[in-house]
Amino acid sequence: MAIRKDAVAEAWAEAEEMRAELARKIAAHIHVEGPVASAVPGLSLSRRSAPSECYSAAYEPELVVFAQGEKRINLGGTTHVCDGSNFLLTSIDLPVLGQITRASANEPFLALSLKLEMPVVREILSQDEFMVPGVASGTRGMAVGKTPVELLGACSRLLDLLDKPADIPFLGGLMQREIIYRVLRGALGKHLRAIATLGEQSNRTAKAVAWLKANYSKPLRVEELASVAQMGVSTFHHRFRSLTAMSPLQYQKRLRLHVARVRMMTNGIDAASAAFEVGYESASQFNREYSRLFGQPPVRDIKARLLAGVTNGLDSVQA
Numbered sequence: 001m002a003i004r005k006d007a008v009a010e011a012w013a014e015a016e017e018m019r020a021e022l023a024r025k026i027a028a029h030i031h032v033e034g035p036v037a038s039a040v041p042g043l044s045l046s047r048r049s050a051p052s053e054c055y056s057a058a059y060e061p062e063l064v065v066f067a068q069g070e071k072r073i074n075l076g077g078t079t080h081v082c083d084g085s086n087f088l089l090t091s092i093d094l095p096v097l098g099q100i101t102r103a104s105a106n107e108p109f110l111a112l113s114l115k116l117e118m119p120v121v122r123e124i125l126s127q128d129e130f131m132v133p134g135v136a137s138g139t140r141g142m143a144v145g146k147t148p149v150e151l152l153g154a155c156s157r158l159l160d161l162l163d164k165p166a167d168i169p170f171l172g173g174l175m176q177r178e179i180i181y182r183v184l185r186g187a188l189g190k191h192l193r194a195i196a197t198l199g200e201q202s203n204r205t206a207k208a209v210a211w212l213k214a215n216y217s218k219p220l221r222v223e224e225l226a227s228v229a230q231m232g233v234s235t236f237h238h239r240f241r242s243l244t245a246m247s248p249l250q251y252q253k254r255l256r257l258h259v260a261r262v263r264m265m266t267n268g269i270d271a272a273s274a275a276f277e278v279g280y281e282s283a284s285q286f287n288r289e290y291s292r293l294f295g296q297p298p299v300r301d302i303k304a305r306l307l308a309g310v311t312n313g314l315d316s317v318q319a
Contacts, residue, residue, distance in 0.1 A: 011149075014149055015085075015147075015148075015149050015152065018149055018152040018153060018156065019067055019068075019084050019085065019147070019152060021156060022065070022067045022112075022152055022155060022156050022159070023067035023068040023084065023110050025156060025159040025160070026045050026047070026067055026068075026110045026111070026112055026159065027047070027108070027110055029045055029159065029162050030045040030046070030047045030110075031047075032047070033047060033048060033049065034046035034047045034048070035113065038162060039161075039162060039165055039168060040158065040161055040162065040168055040172050040176075041172065042114055042115035042117070042176065043112065043113070043114050043115075043158065043176075044112070044113045044114075045110075045111075045112050045113075046109070046110065046111045046112070046113065047108050047109065047110055048069065048100045048103045048108055048109040049103060049104065049105045049108045049109075050100075050103055050104065050105075051099075051100050051101055051102065051103055052098075052099055052100040052103075053099065053305075054097055054098070054099045054294075054295075055097070055098055055099070056095065056096070056097055056098075056254075056257065056258040056261055056262075056293075056294075057095075057096055057097075057098050057258070058093065058094070058095050058096075058213075058255065058258055058259075059090045059093065059094045059095075059096055059142070060090070060093055060115060061090055061091050061092060061093070061115065061116040061117075061118065061195075062090050062113050062114060062115050062116055063087060063088070063089055063090075063113065063114045063116060063179065063183060064082075064087060064088040064090075064111055064112070064113045064114075065087045065111060065112050065113075065114075065147055065151070065152070065155050066082045066083060066084055066085075066086050066087065066088070066110075066111045066147075067084055067110040067111060067112070068084045068107060068108065068109060068110040069083070069084065069100065069102045069103045069107065069108060069109030069110060069111075070082065070083045070084075070100070070101045070102035070103075070109070071083075071098060071099065071100050071101065071109065071111075072098065072099045072101050073088070073096050073097070073098050073142075074096060074097040074098070075094060075096050075142050075244075075245050075246075076244065076245030076246040076250065077245065078245055080142070080144045081101075081144075082144055083102070085146055085147060086144050086145065086146060086147060087144070087145060087146075087147040087151065088142070088143075088144050089142070089143050089144075089145070089183060089188045089191055089192060090141065090142050091116070091141050091142075091191050091192050091194070091195040091196075091206075092141035092195060092206045092209050092210075092243065092244070093209060093210060093213045094141055094142055094244060095251065095254040095255045095258050096142075097293075112155060112159070114155075114158075114176060114179060116180065116192070118195070118196055120176070120177065120180060121180055121184070121192060121196040122196050122197075122198070124177060124180055124181055124184065125184065125193065125196060125197070139190055139191045139194040139195075139202055139242075139243070140191060140242070140243060140244075140245065141191070141195070141206075141209075141243045141244055141245075142191075142245075143188045143191045145186070145187055145188045148182070148186060150182050151179065151182045151183065151186070154175065154178045154179045154182055155179060157175055158172075158175045158176065158179065161175065180192075201231070201235075201239050202239070202243060204229045204230050204231065205229050205231075205236070205239045205240055205243050206243070207228055207229060208225045208226070208228045208229040208236070208240065208248075209240070209243070209244065209251070211225065211228050212225060212248060212251060212252060212255075213255060216252055216255045216256055216259070216278065216279065217256070217277070217278050217279035218279065219279075220248060220249055220252050222236070222237070222248055225240075225248055252279075253289060254293070256278040256279055256280065257278075257289060257290055257293050257294070259278050260274040260275060260277070260278045260286070260290070260298070261274075261290075261294070261298070261301075261302070263277065263278075264298060264302045265302055265305065265306065270299075271283065271286065271287065271290075271297075271298040271299055271302075272286075274286075274298070275287075286298075
């Protein structure tokens with residue numbers, strides 16, 4: 001029993017040391033409030049020196065490894081709490097609400113995010129030597145887990161390339177493949193395999209999610225979405241909610257409100273114009289749903305955020 005406890009303590013200490021090292025490397029390469037794209041394609045680094053207000057964001061398929069601080073991510077009413085011991089896996093496009101809850105100038109929030117290219121994921125899964133269990137049903141498009149030391153090590157080596165830019169073209173892709181491999185081998189790998197495996201229900205539902213994201217301003221016709229997914233309407237409703245934690249209508253509404261908020265802040269357009277641009281036929285309905293999601297009417301919300309110099313949530317993807 002004593003030997004077992006010693007082994008657990010050593011493993012915990014090793015993980016803590018590797019997380020601290022990853023945090024140091026991220027901090028060394030980002031000196032502004034992030035997220036900021038790095039020289040490695042698909043790799044972004046994030047730094048926040050203070051807690052944030054709740055903001056909206058649109059996540060793409062990506063891996064986020066948290067090294068320091070804490071962030072809360074709300075998806076369809078479910079809140080995920082992520083600290084320096086966690087990583088976040090998103091396998092489809094998802095509109096979420098996020099908030100940095102622990103960060104300071106001395107101990108800033110630090111994270112890295114890596115975009116996931118599904119063709120690369122599928123190529124890895126196709127390897128004969130890559131033996132995986134059957135695709136699990138009922139997987140979510142977003143999941144949080146404890147970051148294993150193997151994944152911490154792979155991410156740390158990827159960051160080392162930022163000090164050797166000449167090596168990025170050759171080694172960058174290889175190291176990203178290792179990271180994907182580690183994720184697929186881990187406890188959350190089923191969430192990624194379900195989306196990447198052609199013909200599976202999750203993969204077909206993901207096609208409908210992508211269609212809805214690209215056509216969010218159009219009237220919602222569930223029969224059309226179900227046809228894209230090659231499912232009956234009832235089955236599609238169940239699979240869509242299982243994957244996104246939202247109904248198709250809730251997904252469309254959340255995405256429309258996110259895009260409208262970004263356009264009002266970045267383009268300076270008024271609330272009515274933003275509402276019609278994203279597909280609302282009634283400005284009053286837009287105001288009601290905006291207030292319900294963000295806590296106050298659009299004019300007051302945007303004015304308060306601009307006066308505070310808030311830029312959180314303006315990026316399509318926010319680590």
